[in-house]
Each structure stands twice: as C-alpha cells, then as structure tokens.
Amino acid sequence: NAGVTQTPKFQVLKTGQSMTLQCAQDMNHEYMSWYRQDPGMGLRLIHYSVGAGITDQGEVPNGYNVSRSTTEDFPLRLLSAAPSQTSVYFCASSLLGRPGDNEQFFGPGTRLTVL
Amino acid sequence: LAKTTQPISMDSYEGQEVNITCSHNNIATNDYITWYQQFPSQGPRFIIQGYKTKVTNEVASLFIPADRKSSTLSLPRVSLSDTAVYYCLVQSSGAGSYQLTFGKGTKLSVIP
Numbered sequence: 001n002a003g004v005t006q007t008p009k010f011q012v013l014k015t016g017q018s019m020t021l022q023c024a025q026d027m028n029h030e031y032m033s034w035y036r037q038d039p040g041m042g043l044r045l046i047h048y049s050v051g052a053g054i055t056d057q058g059e060v061p062n063g064y065n066v067s068r069s070t071t072e073d074f075p076l077r078l079l080s081a082a083p084s085q086t087s088v089y090f091c092a093s094s095l096l097g098r099p100g101d102n103e104q105f106f107g108p109g110t111r112l113t114v115l
Numbered sequence: 116l117a118k119t120t121q122p123i124s125m126d127s128y129e130g131q132e133v134n135i136t137c138s139h140n141n142i143a144t145n146d147y148i149t150w151y152q153q154f155p156s157q158g159p160r161f162i163i164q165g166y167k168t169k170v171t172n173e174v175a176s177l178f179i180p181a182d183r184k185s186s187t188l189s190l191p192r193v194s195l196s197d198t199a200v201y202y203c204l205v206q207s208s209g210a211g212s213y214q215l216t217f218g219k220g221t222k223l224s225v226i227p
Contacts, residue, residue: 004158035217040219041219042202042217042218042219042220043217045215056213058215059214059215090158090159092158098213098215099206099215100147100149100204100206100215101147101206102164103149103164104151104159104161106158106159106160107158108156108157108158109156109158
C-alpha cells in the first residue's frame with residue numbers, strides 16, 4: 001500500500017492564480033481531510049469528507065473548494081491564491097468515524113508559496 | 116471552538132520518562148483525545164487515543180483525569196529518535212457543527 005499520497009511536493013504560485021492539490025489514498029478509507037500547517041499554529045482543518053459525494057467545512061474553509069467523486073481521491077482547489085494561503089498542506093484519511101474519532105493517516109504534505 | 120494549551124518545548128535525557136500535558140476545554144464526555152508525533156518535513160503520525168482514565172499501547176500511555184480538562188502523554192524511556200513535535204488533538208460537536216482542534220505542539224528534544 002502506498003498509503004496517502006500528495007502531489008505536488010512543492011509549488012510556487014502568483015497571487016490570483018488557481019491550482020489543485022491532489023490527494024489519494026489506497027486504503028479504502030471513507031474519511032478524508034485537508035489541513036494547513038502554519039508556523040506556531042498547529043494544524044487547522046480546512047475541509048473534510050465522510051464519503052464519496054459528501055463534504056463539509058472545517059475551521060478555515062474560505063478560499064478553498066473540495067469535491068469527492070471517488071473514495072480514493074480528495075483534491076483541494078485554490079480558486080484565487082493569496083499570500084495568506086502560503087502554508088504546508090496535509091491530506092489525511094481514516095477508516096471510520098470523524099477525523100478526530102480514529103487514527104488518521106497523513107500524507108507527506110505540499111509546501112505552497114504564494115507570491 | 117475548544118482551546119488547547121501545550122508547553123512549547125521540553126528537554127529530556129535519554130532513558131528518562133517524559134510527560135507532556137495538554138489542557139483543553141469544551142470537549143464532550145465521549146469525544147476522543149488523540150496525540151500525534153511529527154518529524155520535520157513529514158506528516159503527523161498517530162501515537163495514542165482515549166477518552167477516559169488510562170490507555171496504554173506499545174509506545175506510550177495516555178492519562179485523562181475525570182474532569183477531562185487535560186490529558187497527559189507519557190513516553191517511557193525516551194531515545195534520540197523520539198525527538199519530534201507532539202500534538203494533542205481534541206474535537207467537539209454541538210449545535211450541528213463539528214470542530215477539530217490541534218494544539219500548537221510541544222517540541223521534545225532528547226539529549227544523549
């Protein structure tokens with residue numbers, strides 16, 4: 001099993017550009033989540049999904065869109081990048097329960113810089 | 116939104132037991148408290164989870180007092196490879212909203 005994979009590993013954008021961060025898992029997990037990690041801030045939940053076709057907002061959803069068309073994939077879209085979105089983004093999945101109910105498996109992260 | 120407080124950093128010598136405490140409020144009786152470990156340039160890794168009293172696994176113990184306003188992660192006999200950042204995670208649900216709160220992390224440095 002590859003576990004949770006994320007692409008790209010690094011990305012530099014200009015203000016106003018859009019892009020999609022990819023996340024995939026091969027563990028047949030129902031629950032997937034996106035977090036951002038900023039220095040001194042811990043991880044903050046952006047969006048999460050409890051299954052294909054179902055998504056919900058987390059603590060910091062503004063400026064991000066998600067969709068879940070398959071169990072395996074959970075892409076995160078930045079519609080119009082802003083410098084405040086410079087961060088490290090982590091995708092995670094868990095077999096059962098909400099993100100905080102069970103062990104989450106995290107991807108390696110995407111480091112995004114917005115100029 | 117539940118709030119959490121952890122020490123920013125801790126130092127320990129190899130072979131010692133390390134206890135890291137996280138203070139938290141506004142968590143429901145049956146909501147889990149979870150701890151993660153993170154090495155530089157990697158995603159967090161699950162350590163342990165519980166919602167009351169004491170939980171133990173092969174790498175750590177988790178102590179949760181009856182009032183559930185804090186939890187303590189205990190790492191027995193730490194080694195250099197335990198140098199990492201440790202995060203507590205709590206969740207709260209109410210009024211139809213779901214909230215997940217990571218602590219800001221405790222950087223543990225293990226000294227030879």
